[in-house]
Amino acid sequence: MQRAILRTILFSLGPVLNRTAAKYPAFRAVLRQRDYTAQIRLKDRSIGRTFDIRAGRVTSSASLREPADVQMVFHDLYTALAMLKPNADMAEIVHAAKNFKVVVQGRDELVVAFMQMLNFSQSVRLRQGVRTGDGCTRYTTNTNGGPLFVYVRDGKIVRTTPIELGAQDGPSWTMRARGRTFTPLRRTSVAPHGLTLKSTVYSDQRLLYPMKRVDFDPAGARNPQNRGKSGYERISWNEALDIVSSEIKRQKRLYGPGSIAIQTGSHHQWGNVGYYLSALLRFGNLIGFTRVHPNPDSWEGWYWGAQHHYGNSMRVGVAASYGTTQDCLDHAELIVFWSSDPESTNGAYAAFEGTQRRLWAKQLGIEFVHIDPHCNPTAQLLGGKWLPTKPGTDPALAIAIMYVWIAEGLYDKQYVAERTTGFDEWRAYVTGELDGVPKTPEWQELETGVPAREVRALARKWGKRRTYLANGTGGTGFGGACRSATGAQWARCMILLLAMQGWGKPGVNMGNFTADAPVDLYFYFPGYAEGGISGELNWTAAPVNNYTRMPHIVTMNPVRQLVPRQRLPEAIIDGKATGYLWDGTSTEAQFAPFVYPMPGYSPIRMLYRYGSSTFSTIVSSTRWERAYQHESIDFVVNQSIWNEGDAKFADIILPACTQLERPDISEWCNPGGYLPHGQNSVNHRVILMQHACIEPLGESKSDYQIFLDILTRLGLGAVFSEGCSELDWCKRVFDSSDLPRHITWAEFLNKGYYVVPPVDERLREPVNMRWFAEGRHKDLPEANPLPSQYAEEFGKGLPTPSGKIEFIPETLKRVDPENRSLRPPLNRYIPSWEGAQTQALVRRFPLQLITAHSRYSFHTHSDGKGSFLNNIEDHRVLVDGHYYWLLRINPADATPRGITHHGLVKVFNDRGAVICAADVSALVVPGVVKSFESSAVYLTRNAKGGRVEVGGCMNTLTPERSQSPDTESMAPNSCLVQVERWADPAIQAA
């Protein structure tokens, strides 16, 4: 009976394919692409069929004559039926593939073509997008700045808009507090960089065809010293792919494992399949590579410092947010925004979802205080007292607040006694008993510039009121203050402040309404950090859910060698580097250094540079130029979308297309992994199909396709793709989630999105840390920490050695018992190694530069390249035909220097010089100049007095020094500069 079924399936396959071709031109075109024979049979040859695909038609026979170009051989009947019947179980298929119960043989390119063709015969039938009245098709996509409808007509993008929820999209949630009712607007919000997507797709900076550096000859002179200087010539894809694949083979042959390093930007165009933790990682694992290990750049002080006091290594030291929105609306009287500007940082990926919620808090009369050298957009919108501090001195302010609490008894003594350890030692430091220096408000005024009386007033208000402490983008961590020489000190102080006020009690918690909307956290959809299609189990969160929910073939990188990302230039130029791991499994994981090169592995000789430009996202950018030009690097390939930044330092440029030109699937603001439940930042959970809305521009291809083409030349195409196209993988991701219980694949592809309904009000999560404050077992829905991290019983206490908040962390005492390091157990104030107190430097460079996350662009997304963002004067200003990056400066500093609003200025120190346009206003405190990092434009020019950078790469000026020697942490906000009026004429083109 089963045998008859198999015969029937095989017999009808040819006619089905022919009928599909007749009906669907797209499928017909695919069939026409190649002529080949394919055989599907049992291993014992008792059943089988040979298919002849020729000129777009399929004929078949039961003859198993040799040779067929492609052979799909099943070990047994059961496996054949499991794979070939409709709605096959992927777990069965993957198991069969892993265990050689199905083997697909033949030339790799044809194997992939055959399997993708079979898949396409199904997916081609499905309608994608919705026709609208004006002749458009309305697709959907998702970005770092929010989800979008994409309207396309005649193959061109007309517009992209936020998503308006319809009546069929289920209800929105309601929150009640202090007699009022709150419910969010039934539409998604969008950040400026999301809204400008169309302009970047059609940018004239798009890489449209493969290119080769004119003086690079893989068979002759490579001229590495000319990278960044030479021009490029157009080559064909075949030539480009042949060069890249032979270079990969050459590396393995000549140098061995480890010689290829893969480096990517920190952020990516959205989409689970195409993400750098997905397709790129799968590609890398199949060729073997030295991992460029990232540092926890946006939350340095939390990872290296704060977590020692209270744990949360799996959240990299950042606090959770469960239940805090309701708690804050119910109980809080005051919110202190400390280095927290969510109106600019948008909860990273959450656009302006939190803005509505913050305005509810304002309606309820909750008061706000803002501590920041800049009266930032959040302070501007919400109002409240602004306390400007000198960058890097914030720990002193925090310690002085604690001084007042101790002196006036304004802290929660019961909580401190029962829920913390080490307070006596801390108190001795704060009061001056330890070192003879009482840390009074007068003491901190000399450091911070904040008047002592205001610090006393704040401390008293805070100590007497139920107060939320908001840090960084999500309100629970991050923030510019954590990225300075005193970053760890500051983040640690934030924990101690909360510990003294009874963290977890009603109205006492961390948050700024960016996180914790009451969405359904139990509906499963994977986030980008969960590994996508990579098969990588060690360096993604795939094992947690994704790997079992979406069966796929595991891949492993056999190269153990790592190089720390911040030290990659040194690793190349000096030949060695030391780093510290970003590893969330335990608090202690950050202590042991790792060394490059690792014995047994080759040093790096080839750079596979993928994704967005990072020149202005990593400190001391100029080092990277020298690294690219170093003689030890034989080959640099750059695979990216726009001709900017790192692309100009490559030997071969491979043009990738944007997310609108390839299919993908994702959820809004869902990173997963190290940021679990991140989608609680948005008011509605929206899961989207990211349609391929238009054809790839020029000869650009999706990253996935580029990897596939390279790997096919290495015989690894079938392994990489598992015979799937990107659309097929999207379906596999869809099937792995909870979506199929609520919507069919066909409906999802058609409409493009699904809104997850909220949970019943009565089922909302309890408040973060409430369990701890009340001495109960942990009752939050997070799989954190690992069971062994509990001091005693599972679920009881914090993952610190004592189970309590430790004022003097045991984990730091173990490595530094004498308080000798720059990261001592006793979190005393140690002034910045580049700041107001470093007098010799201050004399030459009297202003402090802070560079925050860009408000309008996101990393290098949507900046430069003709993006509409150029039209926003708070982002770039047009002066004499060039769009300059902004430097915000107070009139007290501008006027003596002859600097006028929107006049050009040179910002410089010993590391370099950048030309900016000045924004002169009282919004930034005197002595400080504020700009953003992440310029996508890196453009150097020779001028009188030396080389200047004119694109706005502020990281030209920042120090490469780690916050403390025992960490791998950046400190861009400890940066002294001088600023001068720039009188040179207009920038000349190269």
Place this chain on the structure above:
Amino acid sequence: MDKWNLVIDVALCENCGNCSLAAKDEYVGNDFPGYSAPHEPLGNNVVRIQRKVRGSGSMVDAAYLPTLCNHCDAAPCLKVGADGAVRKRADGIVIIDPVKAKGRRDLVDACPYGAIVWNEAQQLPQTWIFDAHLLDQGWSAPRCVQVCPTSAIEAIKTSDAAMARRAADESLEVLKPELQTRPRVYYRNMYRFTHCFVGGAVSTLVAGRSECVEGARVVLLNSLGAVGSALTDAFGEFRFDKLPVHGGEYRIEVTHPIHGGASVRVVLGAESLNLGEIRLDGVPR
């Protein structure tokens, strides 16, 4: 006939630029015959945002004023373009005809608000058209409403009488009312942009240390008498807002039952004033 109006709350604009970007997204690269020719990708924003920063030291605020075509009922451009280059629809929206207005650079100067830009490539005057083409397709509001994070922009289709009532009830203002153009774009809280504040921080000495004084009574007076009265907050701060530019001479009188009083003379010019720390004399009042 109900007509379109816009109400913009200056106090809610946070300068995200989305309204400006949405206009670029909509009109760049797209031709809407009868409504608008393509706009330029860079420069010449038809939706602009101006900034006003007030104050100094740590008492600073910023307000943002989005401006766009006001679709005035007595639009000067209508007169200049009365030959058909500019027309006003029954629903109040003003359209510069993308064919008939070709070459009409004079229309740019006709607008007293600078809302009309000149598109050199198209040789056309262009402006923000209230997304009329979308409204005619059934959209419920122009795109700027949809992308505003704070709902600072509201589009209302209603009768002129109802709108006038609302403007009176909510003290809405229009730009340059003295020109009598009768704009259909109204603003709330415009004082953040057009008026000044005078503020300060009251302190006293206690045991030799400066302390903020909460609950001090502060009265602002000019030659006509008391203009305003306030109590200082926990930081000793007070602020009197909505004062006219070049308001002239004022006096600030501070009294506190325990910590005494102070008196400060103020001359209000073009800019808001942060008087800084005001020390009480320690003589109880």
